[in-house]
Amino acid sequence: MKTYKGKKEISLNVNNEIYKVIVKPNETLLNILRDKLELTGPKAGCENGDCGACTVLINDKPFKSCIALAVEMEGKDITTIEGLKKTKIQKAFIDKEGYQCGYCTSGFIVNAYALLNKYKKPNETQIKDWLNSNLCRCTGYEGIERAIKKVIDNR
Amino acid sequence: MTKSFVGKSIKRNDGLDKISGNQKYLDDLKxxxxxxxxxxxxxxxxxxxxxxxxxxxxxxxxxxxxxxxxxxxxxxxxxxxxxxxxxxxxxxxxxxxxxxxxxxxxxxxxxxxxxxxxxxxxxNSVSSSRKSLKKEAPILHKNLKDYTHIPDVLPQPNSNIANLTKIRKGNYQKIAEEAKYVINEKFKFPPGDHVAMENxxxxxxxxxxxxxxxxxxxxxxxxxxxxxxxxxxxxxxxxxxxxxxxxxxxxxxxxxxxxxxxxxxxxxxxxxxxxxxNKREDDMVSSPGHIGLEADVTITADERANITGMDLQYYFDAGAYADYAVNVSRAAAISATGPYKVENLKCDSYCLYTNHPFATAYRGFGHIELAYVIERSMDILAKKIDIDPVKLRLINAIAKGDTTPTGSLMDNNTGDLKACINKTAELIDWDQGSVVKVDNDKVIARGTGLLWKSPAMPTNTDAGAILTFNNDGSVNLHNSIVEIGQGTKTGLRQIVAEKLQMPLNKVHITSEVNTKTGPHDWATAASRSLMMAGRAAINACEDAIQQLKNTAARVLRCPVEDLTVAKQKVFITDEPDIFIKVRDLCLGYVYENGNAIGGQIIGRGNYIARKLSSMDLKTGQGRPALEWTLGAQAVEIEFNLRNYSYQIKKAASTMDVGKVINPDLARGQVTGAMAMGLSFARSEGFSFNSSDVVQNDTLRDYKILRYGEHPNYYVEFIETPQGDGPFKARGLGEQGVIGMPGALANAISNAVNQEIKELPLIPELIYKNVKKGDNND
Known part of the structure; x- marks a missing residue:
């Protein structure tokens, strides 16, 4: 296992931009994104990996940035909600009322985006397996479900 | 012809920011x-x-x-x-x-x-609301007599009673002695948390x-x-x-x-x-959460299944501080009976100190709690009478002309609860039966529950609106409603566009609330924002229209009353070709020679609740409720008789909300509320160790509904007009939570043929109840 000690300058590839940042080994990716890169789309809902509001893509896979250490992200491609521009799933979230307060929305969209990249037509079980890692307290999930199905149905 | 914006599913204006991570919440600001x-x-x-x-x-x-x-x-x-x-x-x-x-x-x-x-x-800690009343319980607030409070609450010094609201209506005692059917039941559930995603x-x-x-x-x-x-x-x-x-x-x-x-x-x-x-753990236990409840219920009915009286003892677990909870227990007294015609009522609603995390307002504000107790009791009463529970509810549903627990009249604005009950029964296929066997292990079970709610707020609750104009003729609605995800700001834009007959994209609205620049507004709570700020917005539009006409009348040299404002113009009503554009008037009209008149148009609007009165402290009689939203809900579950697990398959709601201003947003509020009510009943609530330390203060062990656990939602509205509502609308933001816990508990009680009287409805709890029932048989 690799060990890290003390502050270290690393380069992070986030949304196809290279950022040089000085990090301590205990700093999470979420903290670096929010506090140093000013990418506040990912949210600190629980900082325990339970709610998914901080979800980002690491090499195209959804991951909770509150339980990823920044020092381990060198050489990896990170995508936050800010890196998604006019994607079909974002548009569908508007069309199908997939959000209300919006706090969980970044995480849900990033997760759903990765799901829809991996599978052309994910089935109910696959959608459930992926999205049950994120919590939404406003919508009752109906709008989110409809948004994903809209993207699938248009394929 | 007027163009209509009200009643349409207009998209929210915060969508692009929210789906792109641009929306800034407080923790995102520098x-x-x-x-x-x-x-x-x-x-x-x-x-x-x-x-x-x-x-x-x-x-x-x-x-x-x-x-x-x-x-x-x-x-x-x-x-x-x-x-x-x-x-x-x-x-x-x-x-x-x-x-x-x-x-x-x-x-x-x-x-x-x-x-x-x-x-x-x-x-030693006080571990429940009932125990807080025992003689040996430590007094948690020895200075209770010195605390400041509003006159509507009655703290009782030298006890753990932070408030006691009494309702006395008719003659309960006499009825109880003569009743044909009587049920006596006890219910309870623990305190919990809201779990808003933002700490x-x-x-x-x-x-x-x-x-x-x-x-x-x-x-x-x-x-x-x-x-x-x-x-x-x-x-x-x-x-x-x-x-x-x-x-x-x-x-x-x-x-x-x-x-x-x-x-x-x-x-x-x-x-x-x-x-x-707050960290999540702080937000769950240090900051306030959802109130707990224990209740004793007696309901009596006559031979035709008419409810003749109720005796309701509510013991709310306010936790260690009762600042806001004293009003939750009071609200529960105002609506104590649920939406039923009850002429004889005794209700004591206690707000009690315990050593639990303290409670504050929670969606439904006292009503979700009382509805669980009442709706479970109604099913138990139906079994006792041997009548279909839907039919029992239809017989007793409150209607225009009846009186509420506080003796105020259900007036011309009363919704059609019977229509709600019938519609919901249809949505959930009630006629197929409350329990249907699927195979040896599984049954489909159904349960229903009614809801009602009125806002529990000060009698002088108010809202304000200010309308200013831009030089392109568009308007800004300055309002003090907080954007919490509910979409009220979109509804307000629709109301302004409708009133000014102006394109929606010309109606701008302030998104953050600033108490120095915005008009006074009580709070974004009690499902009163659209109703009250909507009325204030209409009032501001009328004021602006009058000012626009005044200036236009001078320019067009015609009587003010001959003018109409629409399509961003002020024109002579019967000669619409003679007009001035709003943009040429709204910041003052300028003649060719440079003379200017009129000055900028600033619309002022306000609204204050109408004819509300405080309750009599001995009998609870008075008019504390502005408007009542009525509804009926139901669930269908698939229940596994071997391991007591279940899936919530369908959830249905029919609510009478008056005019629906924005159908898609209204549906979103109701489905979200239904999910929250189901989640609360299914798996939420703090568990405590023997020293009253919370054992589940993270989202890993405090289980809220996740994606895939949600049911298919069936939502319908009945639109009996609310005469004093904006375009005849009434409140609907909270109400969808209220009937769900009772409906779910009724479905599960039907599935296992045992009366479940606690929450949350986790398999262990259901199993214990069934075992207890078996032993009693």
Whole structure:
């Protein structure tokens, strides 16, 4: 296992931009994104990996940035909600009322985006397996479900 | 012909920001020179604080100040001022803030807070609302008699009773003696949490001239402003509270939250800006949550299944502080019976101190709690009478001409509850039976529950609206409704567009609330925002229209009453070709020679609740309710008889909400509320150890509904007009939660053929109930 000690300058590839940042080994990716890169789309809902509001893509896979250490992200491609521009799933979230307060929305969209990249037509079980890692307290999930199905149905 | 914007599913205007990560919540905002606070909270539910040693923490790197309860040892609150910002002498619940560190960075603050050493002497804790009434229970607030409170609540010094609301209507005693059918039941569920996805936070700063600026994740910025002024003796106008859009509230961000603590923290460091952000664990237990309840219910009915009387004893578990909870228990008394015609009623609604995390407003405000108790009781009564539970509800449903528990008349604005019941029964296929066997292990079960709600708010609750114009003729609606995800701002834009007959994209609206620049507004709570701010907006439009006509009449040389405002023009009604564009009038009309008249148009609008009165303290009679939203709900579950697990397959709601202003947004509010009600009943609630320490204060072990656990939703509206509502609309934001716990518990009770009287409905609880039932047989 690799060990890290003390502050270290690393380069992070986030949304196809290279950022040089000085990090301590205990700093999470979420903290670096929010506090140093000013990418506040990912949210600190629980900082325990339970709610998914901080979800980002690491090499195209959804991951909770509150339980990823920044020092381990060198050489990896990170995508936050800010890196998604006019994607079909974002548009569908508007069309199908997939959000209300919006706090969980970044995480849900990033997760759903990765799901829809991996599978052309994910089935109910696959959608459930992926999205049950994120919590939404406003919508009752109906709008989110409809948004994903809209993207699938248009394929 | 007028163009209609009301009744259409207009998209929200915050969508693009919210789906792109651009929406800024309080924790996303940057502040110059900011200091950070970290809070030490109590590990005990009830203990005396013997000593706090802060020396090591003060010497920790980056620390500016460490304070304890002594810094401002004064209790404060909204309805009952009983809670100091930091514990004084005693801690009364697990998670109570005890001391705070202010430092240059979050990390500095969090490290230093661990170095504070507190010596406690543990005390016996009060572990339930019933036990709080026992003679041997310790009195948790010995100073109760000294606390300030509103006249509508009745704290009882030298007891744990923070409030007792009594309702006496008709002659309950006589009816009970003669009744054909009687049920006596006991119910209970524990306190829990709102789990808004955004944790609470606040930033406070005191400027050199003494002006106080508070940024807060609040649903009630004017309440915060006025309470800070009162409690810290600051002129109200010197305080400004700013509320950016918040990440869900559900009642948990109403009242006073972290703002008073943030204020004293800033004061302790010479007014520098200080930020507090709750961690999830703090948000769940240190900050207030959902009230718990134990209840004793007696319902009597005659031979035709008419309810003849109710005796309702509600024992609310307010936790360690009852500031807001005293009004929750009062609201539950106002609506005590559920939406049924009950002529003879005795209700005692107690708000009780325990050593649990304290409670505040929660979506449904007393009604979700009482509805669970009443709707379960109705099913038990139906079994006793041997009548279909839907039919029992139809026979007893409240209707126009009946009176509420407080004796006020259900007037011409009363919704059609029977239509709601019938529609919901149809949506859930009630005629197929309440339990249907699928195979040896599985049954499909159905359950139903009714709802009603009125806003429980001060009799002088108000809202305001200011309409200003831009030089392109578009308008800005300045309002003080907090954006909490509910979409009211879109509804208000629709109302303004409709009233001014102006394209929707010409109607702009302020998104954050600023108590210095915005009109006064009670709070974004009680499902009253669209109703009251909507009325104020209409009023502001009318004022602006009159001003536009006044200026136009001078230019067009015609009587004011001959003019119409529409399509961004003011024109002569019967000669529409003679007009002036609004944009040429709204900032003053300029003649060719340069002379200007009229000046800018500023529409002023307000609304104040109509004819509300306080309740008689002995009998509870009065008119505390502005309007009633009525509805019927039901669920269908697939229940596994081998392991007591279940899937909620369908959930149905029919609510009479008056005119639906925006059908898609209305549906979103109702489905979201239904999910929250189901989640609460299914798996939520704190579990405590024998010392009343919360065992599940993370989202890993406090289970809320996840994607894929949600049912298919069936939502219908009935539109009996609310005469005094904006375009005949009434409130609908909270109501969808109210009937769900009863409906789910009824379905499960049907599935296992045992009466379940507790929550949450986890398999273990159902199993224990079935075993208990088997032993009794």
């Amino acid at each position: 502040f110059g020179g900011l200091l950070y606070a970290s809070i030490l909270s109590s590990p005990h539910a009830h203990a005396e604080i013997l000593n706090i040693d802060i020396k090591e923490a003060e010497n920790s790197p980056g620390v500016k100040k460490v304070i304890t309860g002594d810094y401002h040892p004064h209790a404060m609150g909204l309805y009952l001022g009983d809670k100091p910002p930091l514990a004084v002498q005693k801690v009364r619940y697990y998670g109570e803030p005890v001391a705070a560190v202010i430092a240059k960075s979050k990390e500095n603050a969090e490290k230093a807070v661990q170095k504070i050493k507190v010596k406690y002497k543990k005390l 609470r936070s606040a930033v406070a700063e005191i400027k050199a001239n003494g002006d106080v600026q508070i940024y807060s994740t609040t649903q009630a910025p004017f309440v915060v402003k006025e309470l800070l002024a009162f409690n810290f003796d600051i002129p109200t106008g010197k305080i400004n509270v700013i509320a950016p859009p918040i990440g869900g509230g559900f009642g948990g961000k109403a009242g006073l939250q972290l703002e008073a603590l943030a204020y004293i923290l800033s004061k302790s460091v010479g007014g520098k800006p200080v930020k507090i952000v």
